[in-house]
Amino acid sequence: MPPVKKNSSWISEQLCVQAARTCNIYCAYCQNPPDGKMPPLKTALAAIKRRKIKAVSLEGGGEPTADPDFFPLIARLKKAGVEHFMLSTNGVTLSDAAFCEKAAAEIEYFTVNFPSHLPEIYAAATRSVKFPLALKGLMNLKACGAQEKVRLFHIISAFNYKALPAFAAWAAKNLPGAAFVNFTFVRNAGRVNDDPGLVPPYSAVEPYLRLALAKLKLSGLRAVVQNFPLCRLPGFEGFSFEFQRWLRGDEVFEEGVAHRARCAACSRCTLAPACCGARADYARIRGLAELKPSSLNPGLINPERF
Ligand code: SF4
Ligand code: SF4
Numbered sequence: 001m002p003p004v005k006k007n008s009s010w011i012s013e014q015l016c017v018q019a020a021r022t023c024n025i026y027c028a029y030c031q032n033p034p035d036g037k038m039p040p041l042k043t044a045l046a047a048i049k050r051r052k053i054k055a056v057s058l059e060g061g062g063e064p065t066a067d068p069d070f071f072p073l074i075a076r077l078k079k080a081g082v083e084h085f086m087l088s089t090n091g092v093t094l095s096d097a098a099f100c101e102k103a104a105a106e107i108e109y110f111t112v113n114f115p116s117h118l119p120e121i122y123a124a125a126t127r128s129v130k131f132p133l134a135l136k137g138l139m140n141l142k143a144c145g146a147q148e149k150v151r152l153f154h155i156i157s158a159f160n161y162k163a164l165p166a167f168a169a170w171a172a173k174n175l176p177g178a179a180f181v182n183f184t185f186v187r188n189a190g191r192v193n194d195d196p197g198l199v200p201p202y203s204a205v206e207p208y209l210r211l212a213l214a215k216l217k218l219s220g221l222r223a224v225v226q227n228f229p230l231c232r233l234p235g236f237e238g239f240s241f242e243f244q245r246w247l248r249g250d251e252v253f254e255e256g257v258a259h260r261a262r263c264a265a266c267s268r269c270t271l272a273p274a275c276c277g278a279r280a281d282y283a284r285i286r287g288l289a290e291l292k293p294s295s296l297n298p299g300l301i302n303p304e305r306f
Contacts, residue, residue, distance in 0.1 A: 014055035020062030034062030059088035094137030104146040164212035172219030180222035188281035246274035274298035
């Protein structure tokens with residue numbers, strides 16, 4: 001089935017604005033570690049005015065809410081015409097109830113990087129002791145009526161993959177009204193720096209991930225999986241973010257995202273047009289032997305709710 005192009009929504013017109021120069025935790029898997037620098041805002045403001053951009057995502061190079069000028073930045077963007085804000089955050093600053101309430105009044109979606117509901121895994125993955133603050137931040141969002149604005153962003157790494165089903169059960173119990181859970185497989189970039197100890201094989205993750213997705217589906221909490229090959233998601237392909245992009249007629253890969261590595265199995269696979277495959281940075285440390293060509297028609301895969 002040929003993919004069908006959908007009408008564009010404000011999400012597809014949004015601009016990413018780097019709104020951070022530092023971070024208040026130190027994730028071992030951080031792809032884009034802060035370097036103390038932030039590009040001048042005037043470049044983003046000029047683009048917003050010129051292209052009449054109405055939606056921005058505040059993210060990049062650290063934690064936006066750690067910047068003392070976080071709310072003044074929002075005010076300047078609003079003045080330039082922005083009406084919709086999305087925030088990528090680790091949630092730690094949202095442990096301040098007043099800050100959280102003020103942010104919830106401005107932000108439409110909070111993408112919260114929360115690598116575990118278990119303190120010991122959180123501590124290892126983020127090299128921090130801020131688990132209680134991050135958890136409080138999430139619960140503050142719930143308490144101030146912003147639960148449906150929460151997108152739980154769970155990077156799958158060697159630290160947490162065995163706890164994916166338990167995380168799914170925790171999310172379904174504690175944040176049942178969240179927008180969705182996003183499981184993104186760790187990329188070998190930034191601090192990962194070719195360390196196979198941080199990047200588990202797809203095949204090791206697969207059974208835990210499928211169980212986690214099944215639990216979420218049964219609970220009614222939506223879920224999506226990013227950067228994970230379709231042949232390692234048998235029966236659960238409909239959760240793939242890249243497959244869903246293909247289905248709605250978008251490019252499989254978002255702008256700026258590395259494409260798949262060249263792979264003999266992929267070249268013989270009918271799912272290739274709708275699949276992210278394995279990135280070269282994964283292949284470099286784990287190889288490509290786990291990828292198995294399929295003869296499934298991607299147009300016959302049922303997309304999951306997302
Ligand atoms: S992944 Fe996000 S929260 Fe973690 S250190 Fe990097 S910028 Fe900070
Ligand atoms: S063989 Fe390649 S294209 Fe086919 S499902 Fe696996 S990763 Fe995707």
